[in-house]
Amino acid sequence: MNCTKIEKWLSDRIDGELSERKTRAIEAHLEKCASCRSYAASLEKIHDEATSLERVEVSPAFWEGFASRLKANLESSREERREKRALVLSWNWVWSGAALLAVVAVGLYLLLFQSPQPQEMYVFSLENSLASIYQEIGDDSELEELFNSILVESIDEYLEDSEWKERPDFLENLLLWEGLTEEEIEFLESEIKKDIKS
């Protein structure tokens, strides 16, 4: 039997992780091998010594302090979470409000600048509405400016009535509307639908 393998098994045996078969093999080997017997004895001694190293006992006051510090941290984390949640909800309102106003602006534009078309059954779709705005605007910068100003005015009006006093960043970059992903459009659409229902 290889002594290197036995040394590894001796370590497993101390941790109670050795199978019976291997334990029997170790015992048979130790009877014949003085070097492994000596190694096994020193491992046992190290293990006994290590498990008898006494840990520092901390006072009950330490645990009381630990618990109250943790509780204070937990409470403040919960408060932070609530504030963040409120903030996210406010932003959701700004976004959905802005999108709703965008649709209103589109409606106004189509009403004022379009020639009467045969009426079709209206199926609400923000994505289609935005697409038709851009199609209508095309390369007409005047029209684009008009649309943007209606949009910004509407949002500003909404913001004045809401608790949200700061102008959202995206107003500085109206092209952001073009970069909306399908998921974002879907989200806005669902928010607007909820608003329309209520």
Add this chain to the structure above:
Amino acid sequence: MEDCSDGHLVEQAKQGDVEAFAELARRCQEKVYYTLLALTKNQQDASDLAQEAFMQAFKSLKSFKQRSSFYTWIYRIAVNLTLNFLKRRKREEGREVLNESHSVNKESEDPSFSPDERSLKKELSEKLQEAIDSLPLPYRASFTLVVFQGMTHGQAARILGCSENTVSWRMHKARKMLQARLKPYLGGG
């Protein structure tokens, strides 16, 4: 609250119940703290890291699917945080590694030992503590969990995020290193 199962408390804590989480923490804080103390050798660091671990656990409680026990989960967070902390500390140049002598030997004052024996045992326990502290971090972490916390290789493996074989191998290597270093103090054995 004290009669509630861990699983029930976890569910309550997931709803934001601070008291429920505090009770969960109370149940395992000692084991967590002493493991971190064995790794950091500094009471303040161990206490701060244990606090941080509990806070991290609280914040990410929603992601805890209870596939393992809460105890294993928090232990894993705490040990990982501490290993990262120790790696950072090692990298920091010029920082003095704190090495509080936090261990004494129970038997060092045992009257059944003669003064010479007591002195030898004291020396061995001091050298053993030094030798354990000098083990490379992955070996020290395995040794701490298995020997000081009495964990199986499997439990230690789950906390350290490695296989049982790795823990078994690290324990063997750690013992080889300790044995080599302590040879002069181990007597005839």
